[in-house]
Amino acid sequence: xxxxxxxxxxxxxxxxxxxxxxxxxxxxxxxxxxxxxxxxxxxxxxxxxxxxxxxxxxxxxxxxxxxxxxxxxxxxxxxxxxxxxxxxxxxxxxxxxxxxxxxxxxxxxxxxxxxxxxxxxxxxxxxxxxxxxxxxxxxxxxxxxxxxxxxxxxxxxxxxxxxxxxxxxxxxxxxxxxxxxxxxxxxxxxxxxxxxxxxxxxxxxxxxxxxxxxxxxxxxxxxxxxxxxxxxxxxxxxxxxxxxxxxxxxxxxxxxxxxxxxxxxxxxxxxxxxxxxxxxxxxxxxxxxxxxxxxxxxxxxxxxxxxxxxxxxxxxxxxxxxxxxxxxxxxxxxxxxxxxxxxxxxxxxxxxxxxxxxxxxxxxxxxxxxxxxxxxxxxxxxxxxxxxxxxxxxxxxxxxxxxxxxxxxxxxxxxxxxxxxxxxxxxxxxxxxxxxxxxxxxxxxxxxxxxxxxxxxxxxxxxxxxxxxxxxxxxxxxxxxxxxxxxxxxxxxxxxxxxxxxxxxxxxxxxxxxxxxxxxxxxxxxxxxxxxxxxxxxxxxxxxxxxxxxxxxxxxxxxxxxxxxxxxxxxxxxxxxxxxxxxxxxxxxxxxxxxxxxxxxxxxxxxxxxxxxxxxxxxxxxxxxxxxxxxxxxxxxxxxxxxxxxxxxxx
Amino acid sequence: xxxxxxxxxxxxxxxxxxxxxxxxxxxxxxxxxxxxxxxxxxxxxxxxxxxxxxxxxxxxxxxxxxxxxxxxxxxxxxxxxxxxxxxxxxxxxxxxxxxx
Numbered sequence: 181x182x183x184x185x186x187x188x189x190x191x192x193x194x195x196x197x198x199x200x201x202x203x204x205x206x207x208x209x210x211x212x213x214x215x216x217x218x219x220x221x222x223x224x225x226x227x228x229x230x231x232x233x234x235x236x237x238x239x240x241x242x243x244x245x246x247x248x249x250x251x252x253x254x255x256x257x258x259x260x261x262x263x264x265x266x267x268x269x270x271x272x273x274x275x276x277x278x279x280x281x282x283x284x285x286x287x288x289x290x291x292x293x294x295x296x297x298x299x300x301x302x303x304x305x306x307x308x309x310x311x312x313x314x315x316x317x318x319x320x321x322x323x324x325x326x327x328x329x330x331x332x333x334x335x336x337x338x339x340x341x342x343x344x345x346x347x348x349x350x351x352x353x354x355x356x357x358x359x360x361x362x363x364x365x366x367x368x369x370x371x372x373x374x375x376x377x378x379x380x381x382x383x384x385x386x387x388x389x390x391x392x393x394x395x396x397x398x399x400x401x402x403x404x405x406x407x408x409x410x411x412x413x414x415x416x417x418x419x420x421x422x423x424x425x426x427x428x429x430x431x432x433x434x435x436x437x438x439x440x441x442x443x444x445x446x447x448x449x450x451x452x453x454x455x456x457x458x459x460x461x462x463x464x465x466x467x468x469x470x471x472x473x474x475x476x477x478x479x480x481x482x483x484x485x486x487x488x489x490x491x492x493x494x495x496x497x498x499x500x501x502x503x504x505x506x507x508x509x510x511x512x513x514x515x516x517x518x519x520x521x522x523x524x525x526x527x528x529x530x531x532x533x534x535x536x537x538x539x540x541x542x543x544x545x546x547x548x549x550x551x552x553x554x555x556x557x558x559x560x561x562x563x564x565x566x567x568x569x570x571x572x573x574x575x576x577x578x579x580x581x582x583x584x585x586x587x588x589x590x591x592x593x594x595x596x597x598x599x600x601x602x603x604x605x606x607x608x609x610x611x612x613x614x615x616x617x618x619x620x621x622x623x624x625x626x627x628x629x630x631x632x633x634x635x636x637x638x639x640x641x642x643x644x645x646x647x648x649x650x651x652x653x654x655x656x657x658x659x660x661x662x663x664x665x666x667x668x669x670x671x672x673x674x675x676x677x678x679x680x681x682x683x684x685x686x687x688x689x690x691x692x693x694x695x696x697x698x699x700x701x702x703x704x705x706x707x708x709x710x711x712x713x714x715x716x717x718x719x720x721x722x723x724x725x726x727x728x729x730x731x732x733x734x735x736x737x738x739x740x741x742x743x744x745x746x747x748x749x750x751x752x753x754x755x756x757x758x759x760x761x762x763x764x765x766x767x768x769x770x771x772x773x774x775x776x777x778x779x780x781x782x783x784x785x786x787x788x789x790x791x792x793x794x795x796x797x798x799x800x801x802x803x804x805x806x807x808x809x810x811x812x813x814x815x816x817x818x819x820x821x822x823x824x825x826x827x828x829x830x831x
Numbered sequence: 832x833x834x835x836x837x838x839x840x841x842x843x844x845x846x847x848x849x850x851x852x853x854x855x856x857x858x859x860x861x862x863x864x865x866x867x868x869x870x871x872x873x874x875x876x877x878x879x880x881x882x883x884x885x886x887x888x889x890x891x892x893x894x895x896x897x898x899x900x901x902x903x904x905x906x907x908x909x910x911x912x913x914x915x916x917x918x919x920x921x922x923x924x925x926x927x928x929x930x931x
Contacts, residue, residue, distance in 0.1 A: 793923075795854055
């Protein structure tokens with residue numbers, strides 16, 4: 181059985197190279213064809229692999245190694261190897277499937293933009309690196325993909341690079357991600373130093389063979405990996421780049437900053453769960469970071485007025501859920517939420533993009549309203565997304581969120597607290613999503629621009645919306661049933677934690693938890709309806725009654741300012757004055773100047789020698805010859821080995 | 832039979848005279864003649880050693896030196912004429928344009 185895994189990244193790479201190098205000279209239709217064919221063909225390879233694997237699951241994990249080798253130095257052997265197992269397959273289906281839909285959507289959304297070919301080249305480049313990331317069989321190759329998606333993300337956030345805010349947002353995303361990557365790198369070094377290998381299968385086998393390995397260095401590795409994951413997946417403390425990343429085109433936000441790239445951290449934790457299973461401390465940290473981020477981002481999302489920023493904070497919050505799931509060792513539930521989130525958050529972003537497109541670039545919720553009749557298909561698909569993320573029974577978000585919350589609830593008293601945070605977050609999520617829904621689609625239009633009439637988007641955009649809406653509605657059923665149903669059963673061979681707790685929860689308690697989740701979602705809707713369902717001043721009054729918390733949330737807790745003052749400014753000052761002035765100007769430039777000065781001075785003295793006077797040259801020559809002769813003769817005479825063969829007295 | 836050392840002493844004296852003439856005289860033609868003197872002083876010592884050690888190599892070398900000296904004389908005199916035409920002087924202290 182050959183699965184041609186190497187084709188999966190290579191096809192988007194080919195698309196990137198063709199469109200990136202020749203795109204400006206090709207016709208638009210040709211650029212579009214190449215850009216769409218690359219992910220479609222990759223999707224075809226993935227689906228073929230999925231079908232083959234489905235009929236013979238015993239063949240997994242399936243590994244393809246580049247026969248040329250990659251890094252062989254002394255005892256260090258790292259192969260360029262791709263591995264396919266159930267987890268990879270799920271990720272690949274999401275990446276290429278949702279990715280392809282977003283490529284189609286982009287054709288309509290970007291049709292009038294400058295740099296059409298450049299956009300698709302970057303998008304294909306992203307798919308190339310993302311598939312490498314999930315296919316990688318060892319941590320180093322994963323790191324290659326990890327860095328690569330960061331690069332693609334940077335390029336696409338800064339797509340409108342002539343806008344300063346977009347260029348800065350791209351830089352911010354890249355730099356914050358680099359901080360996280362530092363943790364990842366340290367983890368790779370620690371893995372190499374302690375286990376001598378970076379292959380995931382070898383590491384898992386090595387750890388399984390040593391049951392006495394607990395905590396200690398494994399905790400350190402797990403925490404370093406977690407730090408890397410917080411950068412890529414926008415968790416506390418490194419979440420700050422994601423809201424700014426909304427400067428990029430909306431389909432990019434959907435693909436990279438909602439559905440796929442930001443979930444790389446969750447994927448990485450799931451992939452290395454054999455480490456986390458041995459470190460309860462690291463798991464607890466993951467869970468706490470996840471829960472804290474979920475709640476924290478949700479509160480900021482409550483008051484945002486930019487439609488994309490609401491969704492951005494929602495994404496941070498939902499990623500927090502996934503971390504929470506990983507933290508309570510419910511890896512399958514976390515991956516399940518990753519998948520459903522990819523469906524409904526991509527849908528929400530694309531629908532928001534459709535709204536923005538229809539309003540000719542307006543992103544401010546306060547200037548929307550009354551779009552229900554004007555953008556009917558966008559409205560209905562957005563509605564599906566809103567209900568799915570809010571967790572209404574039967575929709576995808578309901579199943580996955582509930583799976584995580586139930587898993588958290590079973591984890592002792594700590595888990596109960598995490599569960600409570602999750603429920604509160606669910607309430608906030610429901611509220612801010614329905615707030616967005618009401619503000620954008622109901623009531624009267626609040627636009628102050630009456631020259632543009634909202635228009636529904638073309639079918640190249642609506643088609644992906646409809647497909648994603650269907651997936652958001654029905655996608656949850658694959659995880660229906662005991663232990664996440666078919667989805668859980670499929671992932672069980674790779675994602676079962678080594679010390680899985682027996683499901684100790686009774687059916688009645690489970691139903692009670694479900695009832696609470698549903699009640700919370702309905703409550704959120706109800707409150708949103710009270711505040712925004714009709715024209716009233718309740719929201720403004722509440723904001724006026726609680727100016728402190730309101731300002732805190734509008735100001736995003738001033739985390740950016742805090743980082744700015746405590747970290748960035750000191751580094752900046754240190755760089756400018758210590759590194760810039762003392763080291764650069766003083767030491768480096770100073771020593772270079774000193775050396776150059778000495779040489780110049782010596783040259784200035786020596787060139788006087790070159791007088792042009794023939795007799796002075798001859799004099800120096802004669803003096804030199806005399807000196808040489810004297811040196812030779814004195815050395816020879818001193819050693820008294822010199823006997824003149826000539827007889828002074830004659831023959 | 833005159834001892835070889837005498838020839839060598841004569842060679843050294845001639846060479847020293849050449850060096851002294853080169854350093855002291857200002858006329859380019861005299862400087863040029865001093866060079867010829869030095870060359871021939873060396874030729875004399877070559878012949879002396881060849882005779883002393885019964886080796887013909889030294890004699891052959893002298894022919895080479897004479898050949899080079901002849902070529903050098905031709906080129907050197909041409910240069911001297913060219914210099915005299917452009918500068919109207921043969922004082923070496925005034926021919927000092929090629930410097931830093």
